[in-house]
Amino acid sequence: MGVIMEMNFNEDDKYLLAKKKVEKIKGFYGNLTSFILVNIILIFINLYTSPNHLWFYWPLMWWGFGVVIHGLKVFEVFPSFGKDWEEKKIKELMEKEKNNKNKWQ
The missing domain is CATH 1.10.287 (Helix Hairpins)
Incomplete structure (x- = not known):
């Protein structure tokens, strides 16, 4: 990652x-x-x-x-699935997509 x-x-x-x-x-x-x-x-x-x-x-x-x-x-009582988790997951998927794109160039 x-x-x-x-x-x-x-x-x-x-x-x-x-x-x-x-x-x-x-x-x-x-x-x-x-x-x-x-x-x-x-x-x-x-x-x-x-x-x-x-x-x-x-x-x-x-x-x-x-x-x-x-x-x-x-009210994000369980922060593991709150906004921080969403942002981390978005960043992870964006990074993965970027790596896949660079792999084929």
Whole structure:
């Protein structure tokens, strides 16, 4: 594997990266808000229509699992698969492509 060089971002690049990050955070909060509101409605419907048969916890549990995974990804709780990992992988693939191109010239 070749030497991976540090990417230098100009102000426009930094702005676009920050904007993309804010959009991801906004998307997460939209998902979280929907999760809360819809599940409150589902709990009400379940308790009102069939209090002897509780089913509201299934969508609460599975959608909740999805919200947690979404949050972990957006807030980069596991940095090995976060932005740094993406950048390293991009650099690695670019280096590999460059080496393959030079091999045939």
